[in-house]
Amino acid sequence: MQAHRRLAERLQRDLPIVLLLQYPTIRTLAQALDGAPAARDMAAEIAARARRQLEARKPPTLPRKGG
Numbered sequence: 001m002q003a004h005r006r007l008a009e010r011l012q013r014d015l016p017i018v019l020l021l022q023y024p025t026i027r028t029l030a031q032a033l034d035g036a037p038a039a040r041d042m043a044a045e046i047a048a049r050a051r052r053q054l055e056a057r058k059p060p061t062l063p064r065k066g067g
Contacts, residue, residue, distance in 0.1 A: 001017075008015040011033070023029040028042045 004015065004017045004020055007020075019029060019032060022043050023032045024046065028046075031042070
């Protein structure tokens with residue numbers, strides 16, 4: 001919260017806190033604020049990687065016996 005407030009003050013603009021979650025690195029946040037499409041691509045790749053990691057952590061399911 002403090003980082004969000006300080007960034008908004010420093011940039012002198014409204015900065016939705018969701019942006020800090022969507023663009024977790026300084027590079028991607030800066031690109032997003034500049035309107036660069038690469039930032040959206042990077043955020044999508046980060047989200048996809050996180051989903052794959054969560055899937056990999058799930059225990060394997062065993063097939064059910066028939067009956």
